[in-house]
């Protein structure tokens with residue numbers, strides 16, 4: 001009998017579940033009688049009840065059993081607060097917490113890390129004590145970015161992982177279905193991306209997802225898993241596949257996945273998991289798609305002709321081919337001068353990324369020049385930092401002008417003490433990150449942020465100008481000579497193996513510690529949750545519109561990160577950032593709305609607090625793909641906490657719509673998208689017939705305009721029975737607590 005293979009070196013009593021998955025898959029195959037995509041195989045082999053579960057793509061809600069859970073420290077605080085309030089004694093599924101979001105980039109890795117450990121002590125102690133009490137593994141600050149740590153230690157082909165972060169799909173690079181957030185999943189559509197040709201030259205894995213974003217746009221992946229396949233797959237490294245899956249979050253995809261192949265085997269072996277590689281090699285049928293399986297849509301990309309892209313500004317799906325970037329910048333008035341170039345983030349901070357960037361830096365050094373732009377380097381994990389340090393890759397990047405930051409999210413999430421431009425100053429930055437929303441990196445709405453591959457970012461940093469195309473243009477060396485950069489070369493995996501570096505992991509005590517989890521009631525960063533009020537059974541009558549948001553409204557608009565991250569464990573304090581960067585359709589301003597009770601204009605949070613104090617529930621009106629971006633539940637918790645009852649929009653991003661349901665808010669969409677225009681900011685909104693709220697049944701909405709006229713429109717929702725019971729109970733947690741009582 002084949003001996004069991006442990007799921008990771010940290011989980012000695014949890015095993016790779018291929019046997020059980022294969023049994024479940026056989027049951028599902030007998031029921032479906034058709035070829036299956038890889039996505040379906042991995043998802044359906046994790047069904048709670050494979051014999052009876054309904055499996056209509058785009059319709060059924062699947063009840064799944066994830067193999068593990070991963071939480072990052074900015075979202076884990078609320079996740080653990082909710083766990084504490086659930087009263088459950090211990091986690092049932094192997095889980096880890098990763099401290100990566102709260103380390104502010106200022107002067108460099110070690111100083112920034114020790115400062116962060118000091119300023120965030122209360123939060124780290126809370127997370128560490130909650131982790132040990134409830135049996136959760138704890139990765140200390142400096143350990144690295146959650147998605148790199150997961151790839152290096154926990155992801156495996158066929159894994160089903162739930163994470164409190166929208167970039168959890170990074171694990172698809174090792175053939176896992178890794179999903180940001182919800183514990184139940186709407187049966188996903190499957191979009192196939194067929195890769196042909198070969199990677200080469202300046203083209204990087206990042207360019208594949210930048211192209212897919214261009215084709216599908218930020219909403220194009222909603223409700224779907226993106227399944228990569230075709231002859232081009234084998235020319236992409238394992239970490240390259242992870243990069244592509246990671247940024248599937250930016251097209252709203254439920255997740256993304258690649259088929260198990262030799263590249264994944266090589267990566268598993270290089271990261272001390274040879275037995276998992278061998279076990280996966282015994283189950284090819286489980287870990288690759290069937291011949292003849294059908295996709296809901298197929299997009300084809302020829303890697304041989306794929307041109308490097310630079311996407312932005314302000315949205316990750318606005319693709320500029322590197323040969324058009326300069327022209328587009330001049331035509332659109334984007335600042336040509338690149339102030340800062342940043343490589344790293346969970347999307348592109350692998351050993352291969354760092355060595356490819358260093359191969360560009362090396363050429364500049366040979367010609368005696370450095371980067372014109374400020375240049376920062378973020379290793380993805382302590383293991384990558386230690387290995388690039390051993391191999392002197394960091395030395396090359398520093399010699400050309402790079403500042404090595406802590407192994408953390410840093411500027412990607414606005415944890416950046418940026419001093420080179422004034423607030424409001426128009427400027428351009430380029431990064432190897434995944435998002436470029438307004439103000440995300442530095443809280444400056446005038447920063448034009450572009451995302452590209454690390455090698456393109458490094459090349460642009462040398463020129464310091466958006467008009468530079470490294471494929472055609474030359475640079476000037478220290479002695480005035482013109483020279484062209486050779487295309488980047490790198491090492492997919494370190495030839496001398498990885499160096500694990502400092503120990504950063506805290507194993508939970510086997511029995512769970514008796515120690516209590518202390519939360520100081522006077523803390524301004526941590527606040528225990530009190531359950532939300534149950535629905536009072538009545539319709540909503542004459543609710544004011546707190547804000548009618550104009551155009552894009554991401555989770556960064558609803559609950560900004562950056563300086564606000566410090567309050568992620570304190571719901572009342574963080575609620576002071578609610579909608580402060582969203583544009584009010586009435587006056588096209590940020591954070592200025594009319595209080596419909598007093599007639600005064602004021603900040604959104606204060607206006608909401610005023611309504612709440614008067615016992616007046618309110619609604620928000622928004623546009624398409626509302627809530628795109630992060631999985632941060634705060635974007636749903638804050639409106640709920642400040643007295644919101646419904647969010648009425650043209651369409652939702654998946655994660656956020658689910659978060660709203662979980663917190664007992666009503667996520668409603670216009671039956672007729674044009675109805676967005678009928679809402680006047682001074683309207684009073686009534687939602688009728690809520691006692692008969694049921695799946696598939698629209699909600700009646702009456703708008704009373706300030707001139708005394710009124711009109712009725714229809715609003716749709718996607719709540720199933722269970723989710724409707726969450727609304728009635730006041731939140732999913734309330735419902736769960738009712739069930740366990």
Ligand SMILES: O=C(O)C[C@@](O)(C[N+](=O)[O-])C(=O)O
Pocket residue numbers: 074075101164165166167180413561629630631632
């Ligand atoms: O909101 C956060 O906690 C940061 C985050 O990592 C979350 N996310 O992507 O789900 C992000 O990149 O926005």
Ligand code: SF4
Pocket residue numbers: 072100101145165167345346347408409412413434
């Ligand atoms: S996208 Fe940025 S903030 Fe979010 S996990 Fe990745 S590195 Fe961290």
